Amino acid sequence: MTETVDSRELALGILLEVARGEAYSHVVLRSVLEKYQYLGKQERAFLTRLTEGTLEWMIHLDYIINQFSSVKVHKMKPVIRSLLRMSVYQLKFMDRVPASAVCNEAVKLAGRKGFGSLKGFVNGVLRSIARNLSQIQYPDRDDTLTYLSVMYSMPEWIVEDWLGDYGEEITERMLKAFLEKEPLSICPNLMKTTQAELKDRLEQQGITVTAAAWPEYALRIENYNYLWAIPEFGEGLFQVQDVSSMLVTEAAALGEEDYCIDVCAAPGGKSIHLAEKLQGRGWVDARDLTASKTELIRDNALRCGIGNLGVLQWDACVCHKESLEKADIVLADLPCSGLGVLGKKTDLKYRMTREQEQELSALQRQILEVVQAYVKPGGILIYSTCTIHRGENEENVKWFLEHFPFQAVSLDDCLPGVLKGETTSLGYLQLLPGIHASDGFFLAKFKRNCE
Numbered sequence: 001m002t003e004t005v006d007s008r009e010l011a012l013g014i015l016l017e018v019a020r021g022e023a024y025s026h027v028v029l030r031s032v033l034e035k036y037q038y039l040g041k042q043e044r045a046f047l048t049r050l051t052e053g054t055l056e057w058m059i060h061l062d063y064i065i066n067q068f069s070s071v072k073v074h075k076m077k078p079v080i081r082s083l084l085r086m087s088v089y090q091l092k093f094m095d096r097v098p099a100s101a102v103c104n105e106a107v108k109l110a111g112r113k114g115f116g117s118l119k120g121f122v123n124g125v126l127r128s129i130a131r132n133l134s135q136i137q138y139p140d141r142d143d144t145l146t147y148l149s150v151m152y153s154m155p156e157w158i159v160e161d162w163l164g165d166y167g168e169e170i171t172e173r174m175l176k177a178f179l180e181k182e183p184l185s186i187c188p189n190l191m192k193t194t195q196a197e198l199k200d201r202l203e204q205q206g207i208t209v210t211a212a213a214w215p216e217y218a219l220r221i222e223n224y225n226y227l228w229a230i231p232e233f234g235e236g237l238f239q240v241q242d243v244s245s246m247l248v249t250e251a252a253a254l255g256e257e258d259y260c261i262d263v264c265a266a267p268g269g270k271s272i273h274l275a276e277k278l279q280g281r282g283w284v285d286a287r288d289l290t291a292s293k294t295e296l297i298r299d300n301a302l303r304c305g306i307g308n309l310g311v312l313q314w315d316a317c318v319c320h321k322e323s324l325e326k327a328d329i330v331l332a333d334l335p336c337s338g339l340g341v342l343g344k345k346t347d348l349k350y351r352m353t354r355e356q357e358q359e360l361s362a363l364q365r366q367i368l369e370v371v372q373a374y375v376k377p378g379g380i381l382i383y384s385t386c387t388i389h390r391g392e393n394e395e396n397v398k399w400f401l402e403h404f405p406f407q408a409v410s411l412d413d414c415l416p417g418v419l420k421g422e423t424t425s426l427g428y429l430q431l432l433p434g435i436h437a438s439d440g441f442f443l444a445k446f447k448r449n450c451e
Contacts, residue, residue: 005036005039005043006109007039007043007046007047008050008086008106008109010032010036010047011050011051011086012079012082012083012086012109013032014028014029014032014051015051015054015055015082015085015086016078016079018055018347019078019081019082020078021351024347024348025051025052025055025346025347026344026345029047029048029051029052032047033047033048033226037226041225044225044226049094050086050089050090050094051086052346053089053093053094054082054085054086054089055346055347056153056178056179056346057089057092057093057153057179058085058153058350059149059150059153059154059155060150060151060152060153061084061085061092061153062085063138063150064088064092064129064136065084065088067136067137068125068128068129068132069084069125073085077115077118079110079113079115080110080115080118080121080122083106083109083110083113083122084106084122084125084126087102087103087105087106087126088126088129090102091129091130091133102126103123103127106122106123106126107119107122107123110122138150139151144163144168145159145160148163148171148172148175152172152175152176152178153179154175154178154349155349155350157353158339158349158352159171159175161389162174162388165388165390166432170432170434170435173432173433173434173435174388174432174433174434174435174440175434176434177343177433177434178342178343178433178434179343180343181343182220182343183208183210183220183221184220184221184222184224184240185212185219185220185240185242185243186218186219186220186238186239186240187217187218187238187239187240187241187246187269187273188217188218188219188237189236189237189238189239189276189304189305190217190276191276191280191305192236192237192304192305193232193238195211195216195217195219198219198232198238199219201232201237202221202230205230206223207221207222207223207224207230208221208222208223209221212243212437213243213418213437214243214416214418214419215243215246215250215416218243218246219238227240234303236303236304236305239269239272239300239304240269241269241270241273242341242438242439243437243438244386244431244436244438244441245269245270245273245333245384245386245439245441246273247415247419247429247441247443248270248273248331248333248382248384248443249270249273249274249277250414251382251411251414251415251443251445252274252277252329252331252380252382253380253413253414254274254277254278254329255282255328256278256281256282257278257281257282258282258328258329259282259283259285259326259327259328259329260274260278260282260283260284260285260327260328260329260330260331261284261285261287261323261326261327261329261330261331261371261374262274262284262285262286262287262331262333263287263316263330263331263332263334263367263371264287264288264289264316264332264333264334264335264367265286265287265288265293265311265331266288266293266294266296266297267293267296267297267300268286268296268297268300268301269300270331270333271284271286271297271301271309271331272300272301272304272306272309274329274331275301275306275308275309276304276306278308280307280308282308282328283308283309283310284308284309284310285311285323286309286310286311286312287311287312287313287314287316287320288313288314289313289314289315289316290313293313294311294312297311298311316332316334316367316371317363317366317367317370318370319373320374324373325373325374325375325376326374326376327374327375327376327379328376328379328380329379329381329382330371330372330374330375330379330380330381330382331382331384332367332368332371332382332384333382333384333385334363334364334367334368334383334384334385335360335363335364336360336364336385336386336387336389336392337352337356337357337360337387337389337392338352338386338387339352339387339388339389339440340385340386340387340388340431340432340439340440341386341439341440342440343439344439357389357391357392358391360392361391361392361395361396364392365396365399365400368396368400368404369403369404372400372404372406372448375406375448376448377448377449377450377451378447378448378450380409380445380446380447380448381406381445381446381447381448382443382444382445382446383396383397383400383442383443383444383445383446384441384442384443384444385441385442386439386440386441386442387440387442388430388432388433388440388442392442393442393444394428397428397444400446401446405448405449405451406446406447406448407446407447407449408426408427408428408444408445408446408447409427409445409446409447410424410425410426410445411424411425411427411428411429411443411445412424412425415429419431427444427445427446428442428444428445429442429443429444430442431443
């Protein structure tokens with residue numbers, strides 16, 4: 001007999017675990033979905049949308065709650081705070097859920113969690129919000145910073161930085177893009193299949209498959225249950241990879257027998273893509289800091305049937321003397337603030353700070369100082385991040401070229417025409433959500449001087 005599970009109670013548990021800082025939301029959600037694999041497709045979709053949506057819109061939801069609650073959100077007990085947030089999300093953004101059901105289920109859940117004395121409070125706040133949703137007073141548009149922060153649920157310090165770097169129009173387009181649900185980008189394993197064959201097999205299962213704008217082999221999928229329920233994923237016929245990340249391999253412009261080092265490789269997507277492009281003739285060393293990360297790389301390489309890839313547990317900040325001037329290609333996709341992938345890692349925007357950004361920029365320079373020495377004369381270093389923070393991107397490029405015997409290499413001969421621009425001829429590309437059909441991503445290419 002199948003166990004009965006309350007999706008709202010599962011969502012509340014996820015939100016509380018994320019709020020405690022125990023793990024990132026996408027990790028906790030994936031763990032719960034794996035544990036309750038017997039949940040139907042509709043229940044899984046409801047649970048995913050409720051948890052991700054509540055986290056995405058948290059600032060906006062708190063703004064609403066504070067207008068109707070005598071106790072402000074930051075003073076509430078964690079269970080009640082998360083319960084109200086997820087309930088207001090349903091009232092505001094999930095039209096098919098009746099308001100009465102939202103309120104009743106929240107009251108029941110408060111009781112089951114040991115807060116029977118607050119059932120009246122929960123009921124009163126939610127019913128008041130339900131009656132007055134159309135009358136909520138939002139910030140005035142003239143107060144650009146507050147308006148954008150509340151209306152797109154983004155911390156003010158991030159909005160302030162983006163307004164300074166990109167201006168109001170581009171900033172708002174990025175904020176909108178982060179809140180839009182996009183199909184999942186996948187990279188076909190062209191050593192095992194073709195784009196057309198994979199597309200046909202997936203469509204036979206009722207999965208919606210479309211071609212990505214670029215690269216030409218990339219696909220996007222939606223209307224599937226979960227990855228491991230797709231036989232082609234288990235067979236290693238594709239891996240999950242954003243189109244922006246696929247550009248790394250394109251930028252490398254591999255030779256047939258190149259030796260490549262990926263210094264911060266987990267979970268292994270870019271390393272595997274490099275190895276596939278080499279068609280078994282060259283070699284990729286994939287490295288990362290911990291045993292769990294290197295094991296993840298091994299698992300993914302095994303699933304994809306990659307034989308020309310080795311895995312090494314190594315701290316990228318520590319010089320690996322055996323690698324000095326040995327690599328044709330060094331890939332440095334480094335730890336970063338992640339502000340380009342907020343649409344996928346919904347709670348990251350609440351955890352990151354300006355101080356952490358500065359620390360990450362310093363760490364990136366520390367790693368670059370070490371790993372640049374692995375590039376042989378005439379070899380290539382690819383530097384990339386999944387952020388749109390200039391301190392971690394353009395400013396690091398400038399610093400690197402000032403301190404090491406490298407020159408910038410134009411990206412124009414390895415990028416789709418639509419992506420070519422003023423900066424690509426100078427050796428770097430900043431992709432922006434809402435402007436480009438991808439995550440926020442940065443890519444720079446350097447060539448070591450021949451001495």
